[in-house]
Amino acid sequence: MSRTDRKRSADTDHHRAKRAEKDVSEDELDSVSDSPNEEQEANEESNFREEDDKSTENSREAREDQKKLLKERKMKRKSGIEVERIKQLWEKLRVRNPPVPKDVRKKLCDETWKLCEGVIGDLVLKHDASRVVQTLVKFSDRERRDKICKELEPYYYKLATSAYGKYLLIKLLKYGSVKSRALILHSLHGKFRKLLTHREGAYVLDDTFSIYATPEQQQQILREFWGAKYALFEGESDDKRSIEEVCAESPEERRIIARNLGLTIKTSVEKGSTGFQILHAVMQQYVKIFEGDEVRDFIDLLKDQVAEMVHTPQGADVACTILARSNAKERKTILKGLKEFAKPMVKNQYGSMVTQTIFMVIDDTRMVAKTFLPVYTPDFIELLTGKYSRKPFIYLLNGLDRSFFSPRTIKQLNQYVEMSQETSKKPQEKRRIELLDHFIPEFYKAFNKKPYEVLGENMGAQFVLELVMNHDELSNEPSKERAKALQTIIDCVKGNLTKETHLIHSKFTERLLKTLIQGGKWNRKTKQIDSIEGIGLGFEFAKKFADELFDLGEDEDAVKMWLSESGGAFVIVGLVDSFKKHEEDKDAKKFLDQLEQYDEFIKDQPDTNKGARLLEKVMM
DNA sequence: CAAACCCCGGCTTT
DNA sequence: AAAGCCGGGGTTTGTA
Numbered sequence: 164m165s166r167t168d169r170k171r172s173a174d175t176d177h178h179r180a181k182r183a184e185k186d187v188s189e190d191e192l193d194s195v196s197d198s199p200n201e202e203q204e205a206n207e208e209s210n211f212r213e214e215d216d217k218s219t220e221n222s223r224e225a226r227e228d229q230k231k232l233l234k235e236r237k238m239k240r241k242s243g244i245e246v247e248r249i250k251q252l253w254e255k256l257r258v259r260n261p262p263v264p265k266d267v268r269k270k271l272c273d274e275t276w277k278l279c280e281g282v283i284g285d286l287v288l289k290h291d292a293s294r295v296v297q298t299l300v301k302f303s304d305r306e307r308r309d310k311i312c313k314e315l316e317p318y319y320y321k322l323a324t325s326a327y328g329k330y331l332l333i334k335l336l337k338y339g340s341v342k343s344r345a346l347i348l349h350s351l352h353g354k355f356r357k358l359l360t361h362r363e364g365a366y367v368l369d370d371t372f373s374i375y376a377t378p379e380q381q382q383q384i385l386r387e388f389w390g391a392k393y394a395l396f397e398g399e400s401d402d403k404r405s406i407e408e409v410c411a412e413s414p415e416e417r418r419i420i421a422r423n424l425g426l427t428i429k430t431s432v433e434k435g436s437t438g439f440q441i442l443h444a445v446m447q448q449y450v451k452i453f454e455g456d457e458v459r460d461f462i463d464l465l466k467d468q469v470a471e472m473v474h475t476p477q478g479a480d481v482a483c484t485i486l487a488r489s490n491a492k493e494r495k496t497i498l499k500g501l502k503e504f505a506k507p508m509v510k511n512q513y514g515s516m517v518t519q520t521i522f523m524v525i526d527d528t529r530m531v532a533k534t535f536l537p538v539y540t541p542d543f544i545e546l547l548t549g550k551y552s553r554k555p556f557i558y559l560l561n562g563l564d565r566s567f568f569s570p571r572t573i574k575q576l577n578q579y580v581e582m583s584q585e586t587s588k589k590p591q592e593k594r595r596i597e598l599l600d601h602f603i604p605e606f607y608k609a610f611n612k613k614p615y616e617v618l619g620e621n622m623g624a625q626f627v628l629e630l631v632m633n634h635d636e637l638s639n640e641p642s643k644e645r646a647k648a649l650q651t652i653i654d655c656v657k658g659n660l661t662k663e664t665h666l667i668h669s670k671f672t673e674r675l676l677k678t679l680i681q682g683g684k685w686n687r688k689t690k691q692i693d694s695i696e697g698i699g700l701g702f703e704f705a706k707k708f709a710d711e712l713f714d715l716g717e718d719e720d721a722v723k724m725w726l727s728e729s730g731g732a733f734v735i736v737g738l739v740d741s742f743k744k745h746e747e748d749k750d751a752k753k754f755l756d757q758l759e760q761y762d763e764f765i766k767d768q769p770d771t772n773k774g775a776r777l778l779e780k781v782m783m
Numbered sequence: 784c785a786a787a788c789c790c791c792g793g794c795t796t797t
Numbered sequence: 798a799a800a801g802c803c804g805g806g807g808t809t810t811g812t813a
């Protein structure tokens with residue numbers, strides 16, 4: 164039964180219909196098919212039996228069946244009354260609309276608990292009774308939950324692999340204390356590998372691993388996949404070595420571990436479990452130690468489904484590793500499978516790293532551009548301003564600039580590049596430039612489409628700055644596009660500054676303008692500007708800017724307007740700095756002279772206008 | 784570039 | 798289950 168089926172049957176149930184619709188906290192368990200009745204239960208059990216011994220011969224079958232049926236009836240008589248009573252209580256307990264008053268709920272709970280205590284193990288594998296226990300868990304206090312957990316200790320594997328029991332197990336983990344979670348983990352210990360390949364168990368294990376297990380417990384679980392020898396629980400072994408350490412010590416051990424991991428991965432992937440986070444973690448271990456043919460086989464196994472793992476931390480690491488280590492042909496296949504998901508991938512925290520790794524390690528930049536550009540083009544503005552998605556593009560423009568990438572990230576990305584040495588030949592910088600060559604026209608197109616909106620967004624303005632400041636030697640030198648963009652920027656900041664909507668009021672505008680006027684970013688180390696020459700920035704831009712906005716000092720109102728905004732005044736500071744270096748230019752000189760007239764006006768600015776304060780100093 | 788700030792997810796508490 | 802604290806990462810800011 165699929166999840167949706169389950170939901171549907173739940174929805175049609177008459178009990179359910181009365182329920183408040185918005186109650187989403189309802190656990191999945193409760194949405195298991197409703198209206199349990201004896202027939203269904205009997206069916207369940209007979210199904211179970213059939214599964215257990217399929218080998219029964221026809222002739223003996225009848226007799227065996229009868230025997231079992233009899234036994235079943237007996238069982239029912241023995242604990243049947245209790246089950247009935249428990250279910251009655253549960254019917255009252257589970258009502259949601261109106262909710263059961265607390266005191267009544269407690270009474271019902273206590274009574275249910277009295278009946279359940281000691282027989283929980285018998286209840287949990289029946290689909291209706293297991294729901295009773297779930298509700299009980301939900302409404303119980305810490306102490307009682309712990310007791311339930313303890314009582315179920317021998318049953319957890321069965322629970323995890325049971326279509327009905329698995330929900331109870333998840334619920335126990337969810338509401339359980341740290342201690343009871345450890346208990347459950349411990350009881351499942353030794354069975355993790357079996358669970359991963361089990362239809363129901365894989366879900367339970369994945370949740371357990373990715374949501375409830377502590378980092379130590381995660382390591383513990385993963386070690387079990389190395390091989391039986393390493394499946395020791397805490398206390399049983401103090402071996403805390405990482406997989407690399409163990410494998411570095413003994414080639415023989417490495418071989419065994421690699422075989423175990425490889426086999427597990429292969430089985431799971433072929434079963435269609437590529438999306439499980441725990442599997443990503445197992446793969447992450449594997450790719451740390453695989454070598455030779457193992458690498459080729461692994462890539463071959465996954466090359467069509469990389470998209471399924473780029474959104475988890477471990478999966479992204481695996482994806483980056485195989486991208487780095489695959490050869491040209493393999494990369495082509497991988498990219499083909501990724502194309503369709505390129506947009507969600509680059510927007511994802513981890514997926515954007517994968518995207519950037521693709522940009523950084525693949526020699527065939529033409530193929531990369533051809534694969535991704537068409538997907539990005541319709542939404543470039545969104546992507547350029549996205550928290551994560553902008554990173555790969557910033558990289559293209561500016562390399563691994565430390566003001567955009569943390570040392571940790573830089574190190575990690577460089578490791579992938581390192582790994583790619585065997586299969587990639589071009590210098591990394593060459594790859595970046597080639598790719599940029601393809602991308603830059605699209606960047607400009609995106610900006611031109613909605614310049615005002617892009618500049619209005621902080622991230623957008625930052626990107627535009629990187630864009631126009633880029634001065635790599637590209638084959639189709641985009642100087643025309645750049646000049647046009649610079650003009651567009653000036654056009655966008657024309658107009659009345661006192662208007663709320665003027666760009667000067669959005670945070671980054673002032674920086675953008677000042678940097679362009681200075682002709683480069685301020686370098687704190689060298690205490691000067693890293694100026695970029697020959698692309699129309701610096702003095703050239705400053706003159707143009709002053710000319711278009713202030714008519715080079717002849718338009719008093721415009722100058723005053725800029726001076727009375729702190730942000731605007733900082734921009735003027737930039738102009739003054741720039742013009743002072745070029746006093747031989749008559750326009751520059753004229754502007755400076757004109758500005759002297761505003762001496763008083765600047766002095767009269769309140770202290771909140773920090774830009775004006777600074778301007779006073781610079782003008783002296 | 785560094786300090787301040789902010790936002791979010793995870794964890795603890797009631 | 799809700800509220801609040803904490804730490805990490807990312808962003809903004811300050812104005813050389």
